[in-house]
Amino acid sequence: xxxxxxxxxxxxxxxxxxxxxxxxxxxxxxxxxxxxxxxxxxxxxxxxxxxxxxxxxxxxxxxxxxxxxxxxxxxxxxxxxxxxxxxxxxxxxxxxxxxxxxxxxxxxxxxxxxxxxxxxxxxxxxxxxxxxxxxxxxxxxxxxxxxxxxxxxxxxxxxxxxxxxxxxxxxxxxxxxxxxxxxxxxxxxxxxxxxxxxxxxxxxxxxxxxxxxxxxxxxxxxxxxxxxxxxxxxxxxxxxxxxxxxxxxxxxxxxxxxxxxxxxxxxxxxxxxxxxxxxxxxxxxxxxxxxxxxxxxxxxxxxxxxxxxxxxxxxxxxxxxxxxxxxxxxxxxxxxxxxxxxxxxxxxxxxxxxxxxxxxxxxxxxxxxxxxxxxxxxxxxxxxxxxxxxxxxxxxxxxxxxxxxxxxxxxxxxxxxxxxxxxxxxxxxxxxxxxxxxxxxxxxxxxxxxxxxxxxxxxxxxxxxxxxxxxxxxxxxxxxxxxxxxxx
RNA sequence: GCCCCCGUAGCUCAGUUGGAUAGAGCAACGGAUUUCUAAUCCGUCGGUCGCGUGUUCGAAUCACGCCGGGGGUACCA
Numbered sequence: 287x288x289x290x291x292x293x294x295x296x297x298x299x300x301x302x303x304x305x306x307x308x309x310x311x312x313x314x315x316x317x318x319x320x321x322x323x324x325x326x327x328x329x330x331x332x333x334x335x336x337x338x339x340x341x342x343x344x345x346x347x348x349x350x351x352x353x354x355x356x357x358x359x360x361x362x363x364x365x366x367x368x369x370x371x372x373x374x375x376x377x378x379x380x381x382x383x384x385x386x387x388x389x390x391x392x393x394x395x396x397x398x399x400x401x402x403x404x405x406x407x408x409x410x411x412x413x414x415x416x417x418x419x420x421x422x423x424x425x426x427x428x429x430x431x432x433x434x435x436x437x438x439x440x441x442x443x444x445x446x447x448x449x450x451x452x453x454x455x456x457x458x459x460x461x462x463x464x465x466x467x468x469x470x471x472x473x474x475x476x477x478x479x480x481x482x483x484x485x486x487x488x489x490x491x492x493x494x495x496x497x498x499x500x501x502x503x504x505x506x507x508x509x510x511x512x513x514x515x516x517x518x519x520x521x522x523x524x525x526x527x528x529x530x531x532x533x534x535x536x537x538x539x540x541x542x543x544x545x546x547x548x549x550x551x552x553x554x555x556x557x558x559x560x561x562x563x564x565x566x567x568x569x570x571x572x573x574x575x576x577x578x579x580x581x582x583x584x585x586x587x588x589x590x591x592x593x594x595x596x597x598x599x600x601x602x603x604x605x606x607x608x609x610x611x612x613x614x615x616x617x618x619x620x621x622x623x624x625x626x627x628x629x630x631x632x633x634x635x636x637x638x639x640x641x642x643x644x645x646x647x648x649x650x651x652x653x654x655x656x657x658x659x660x661x662x663x664x665x666x667x668x669x670x671x672x673x674x675x676x677x678x679x680x681x682x683x684x685x686x687x688x689x690x691x692x693x694x695x696x697x698x699x700x701x702x703x704x705x706x707x708x709x710x711x712x713x714x715x716x717x718x719x720x721x722x723x724x725x726x727x728x729x730x731x732x733x734x735x736x737x738x739x740x741x742x743x744x745x746x747x748x749x750x751x752x753x754x755x756x757x758x759x760x761x762x763x764x765x766x767x768x769x770x771x772x773x774x
Numbered sequence: 775g776c777c778c779c780c781g782u783a784g785c786u787c788a789g790u791u792g793g794a795u796a797g798a799g800c801a802a803c804g805g806a807u808u809u810c811u812a813a814u815c816c817g818u819c820g821g822u823c824g825c826g827u828g829u830u831c832g833a834a835u836c837a838c839g840c841c842g843g844g845g846g847u848a849c850c851a
Contacts, residue, residue, distance in 0.1 A: 287851085320850090366841095406850090413851080455851095481849050490776065490847075497849045504851065533778065534846060559779085560845075593813065601811090619813085631787065636780075636844075642800085643786065647813060649799045650787095657813050665810050706790060718788065721798080725815095732806090732815045752810095774813070 287316040290409035305433040322389040325382040336375040343368045414501035458510040462502040486541045493538040523552045530557040559636035586620035622768040626652035630717035658724035660774040662756035669737045681746035689730040720762045
């Protein structure tokens with residue numbers, strides 16, 4: 287789509303000024319025009335289905351209600367089904383009409399749509415040309431990639447995400463033809479309606495490894511990836527952290543891979559729920575109308591900064607933190623909050639996107655744990671305690687106060703939680719644990735003076751508990767990719 | 775049509791392989807700060823775990839049925 291957009295709709299100035307932004311615009315534009323034509327083609331069919339559904343519904347309503355109970359129930363049921371079908375069709379039609387109006391209501395867009403009636407096929411053709419090694423498209427792709435990669439790297443960098451090894455789709459491209467050939471050779475892939483497909487017993491949908499126009503698909507790349515990871519990297523587990531809606535794809539992929547001979551590798555779809563908008567409809571990342579990650583992060587950091595500044599002005603002895611320190615705290619708190627919001631929900635549950643949830647700084651949030659950690663650091667700083675020395679001196683932990691006991695029990699459970707997290711790839715178990723731990727620490731902090739403990743033995747014991755708490759929070763948050771801060 | 779997921783407090787969600795009076799956060803309300811950071815703590819209010827039947831000593835959890843909501847389903851990448 288981007289290739290087609292570049293060749294037909296490029297704004298050269300915008301491309302020079304903001305390459306990625308312009309490419310994104312082109313993608314959205316082509317996607318919109320494609321959607322327009324698809325909607326125009328689809329609309330009459332849907333309208334026909336709707337009038338059919340209307341007629342059926344009227345017929346049902348006019349029909350006499352059966353005398354027997356069973357008949358009544360089935361009558362009621364089909365009535366309900368019909369009207370729900372009718373409502374569904376109306377909704378779909380409305381959505382298509384809006385799509386069409388969006389283009390036709392804009393003179394420039396309407397003209398473009400008229401000039402590019404076969405945009406969908408032609409855009410696809412650009413992809414298959416690229417796959418076939420077309421020099422122009424390959425050169426363009428080489429031109430686009432660095433800018434896009436740089437934009438991604440900036441985000442990953444800000445989020446503290448690092449990769450051991452990155453291989454894009456292009457890495458596998460040279461091997462795709464032989465994947466298809468190998469599947470054919472084994473009798474796994476057959477031609478169907480001009481496409482090369484693998485059919486898996488019990489699944490109606492085909493697994494298309496090569497389209498009618500010759501282009502390969504994600505299915506082909508995914509198979510080539512499995513082969514590479516097993517043959518070259520000797521992977522024994524491969525995890526796919528992908529939206530639950532791709533479940534069918536992975537079912538077919540894994541089944542095909544096994545039949546292809548890759549039986550010794552554990553292939554797992556670690557699926558996660560769909561992110562829904564306020565209307566409870568899925569966010570569609572490709573349509574480009576979602577909340578951008580960057581603006582989400584910026585907003586989170588701004589809000590965190592407001593709290594930091596507010597706290598600083600309220601301090602009895604005047605502000606302690608300079609601008610750089612405050613900025614660092616705001617970044618850690620803002621980004622940590624977003625990561626935590628995402629990781630603290632059961633990954634399989636769909637969730638409604640909410641700014642408030644993403645940006646909350648009180649209650650069950652990353653901030654809560656970061657704050658508990660900073661409070662421990664405050665104790666050591668205030669008491670001028672050398673933590674390494676404390677650990678070396680080997681004092682005893684005594685548990686007399688209920689708050690001490692509760693905290694210690696929770697600390698001892700850390701390893702169990704990590705086992706459970708790894709077992710089924712459920713980070714929310716770790717967030718639950720850390721929240722409970724931090725909560726127990728806060729209670730302990732309120733009720734058990736550490737530096738001013740009644741005896742030196744008790745003081746050492748409580749210092750050890752505080753130290754362990756900080757270490758555990760630090761490790762736990764670190765595993766979630768969330769930073770800790772010494773002062774907040 | 776076929777396949778998959780969900781329904782737990784006003785809201786957002788936990789609830790590990792079935793195990794004790796079903797838990798949090800937010801919201802609401804009431805308290806706590808001369809003492810290590812109040813981004814905090816303590817408390818109150820709030821639930822027929824969608825409905826029914828079954829399996830079990832025991833079900834939010836398992837089975838079946840029903841009601842309600844959502845998603846996927848041949849050439850998009």
